[in-house]
Amino acid sequence: MIIMNRNTCPLKPLSNEQIIKVVQNTDYNQYPDQERQRFINIYAKAYDLNPSEIEVANGSDEWIQKAVMTLGQNGVMAFNPDFVMYKIYTEQVLPELLTVDCEPDFSFDFAKAVQAIQERKPSLFMISNPHNPTGVMFKTEELQLLADTMAEVDGYLVLDECYIDFAVDYERPQGQNIVFLRTLSKLYGMAGLRIGLAIAQGETFTKINSINHPYTLNSLSLNLASELFSNKEKLAEFKNYQFESKKQLTKALAQVNDLITIKPSLANYIFTFGDLAVDLAEFLISKGFLPRTYDTPILKNAARYSIIKLDDYPALNQAIMEWKQKY
Ligand SMILES: Cc1ncc(COP(=O)(O)O)c(C=O)c1O
The missing domain is CATH 3.90.1150.10 (Aspartate Aminotransferase, domain 1)
Incomplete structure (x- = not known):
């Protein structure tokens, strides 16, 4: 099939020669340490981000789970449909994912979402942009409205940019309560290496990282990812x-x-x-x-x-x- x-x-992005070189040069007998910082610095430079606001984990999937666990205590909300794992991770720890249904033509009514947030007061709203499964890219104003409405109820917005590398760059919504998720699983062709990134500021960054393992990602994945950006x-x-x-x-x-x-x-x-x-x-x-x-x-x-x-x-x-x- x-x-x-x-x-x-x-396709796979690295040649056999590149892979062999990386494996030979990886100190996998030691715990990963500088490998993590090296990759974070490379990624931050490529996207003009602040490295101190980036952390890595096993796929953006792991970040979705961590966001639910650290930010979602008072309820998690999302549009229906959206990425299926929002529901699965939420329902591991909470009775249900709160949802706002799309319209019959699979468009999304942000005023309806605002109303649902004001009524139910979830502590976390998750949304993918571009959206999975429709491929639609939301407007900055719509996302800002979501972020601001979540801030009004002391909550957070996860903006899952898993597919952003296929889209046009856009003006991102602003706010201390926003977590951006990225991955190397799609455009970068490394789904099996499980490289996901979270980007957030201040207290939000501290919170989503509060349940990390001491070594968030293995050294081989990190070094292969760094190699990818070298050419x-x-x-x-x-x-x-x-x-x-x-x-x-x-x-x-x-x-x-x-x-x-x-x-x-x-x-x-x-x-x-x-x-x-x-x-x-x-x-x-x-x-x-x-x-x-x-x-x-x-x-x-x-x-x-x-x-x-x-x-x-x-x-x-x-x-x-x-x-x-x-x-
Ligand atoms: C919207 C969205 N977010 C996150 C993921 C998970 O990506 P990762 O491989 O980084 O865990 C997917 C995977 O299909 C996705 O569609």
Whole structure:
């Protein structure tokens, strides 16, 4: 099966030579120490961030869990749908995730979210931007409104920027109560190495780090991540491959935009919905492509497709056209 259900990168970013060099030079007989600071400094420089406001963990997943545990005591709220792990981690420690449903066209009403926050007073609101699963990028004003409303109830906002590297840079909302999450699992092609970052200021930073293990990430992952940023040209090529793949995916699905509804996406995946969306997904499964379908009620008519290798598009295009001919 060609994987299209995980929003990961179809290629690996490092050559065998680079990997061997990193493994040979990693002091894995010692606890990781300067490896962590080195990677944080490299990442901070690449994104013009303050290294003292960054910490690493095993994927942004671990940060979601830590945010729930350290900031979510009085309730956690999110839009429905959003990234499934918000619900799973919340329901490990609280009775339920509080949710604000999307509109029938999978748009989001921020006034409704504000009202829900004022009524329920959660201590944490989590949102992905670009949004998973729709690929939509929210406006700065909308995110600022969420951050400010959470501040009014003495709460925090987690802004999960897992897919931000596929989108346009944007003016970020401001506030001491915001935690930004980043990852090397998507555009950087390192999902298996589990490298997630949290960025926050002052007391918020202290709080989300209050339950850390002494060594937050292993030395090999950290050194492989540092190696990735050492060759700018190679990295740019790797990114461009994925941007091209996204273009091809957009074109492939546009062939059937008269039969299914397609959301314009700023991530490495495309969200489709409508009466025939799942039918197309199931047809493609029978042809060896594995999109994401859902069993949650709100997403029952939806399917999401992530980027694949460029070489796989001719077969995908052919399969989509074969499906189209049925209608
Ligand atoms: C919105 C969002 N946040 C976080 C994650 C988890 O990423 P990581 O691999 O860094 O744990 C995902 C993974 O699919 C995601 O879609």
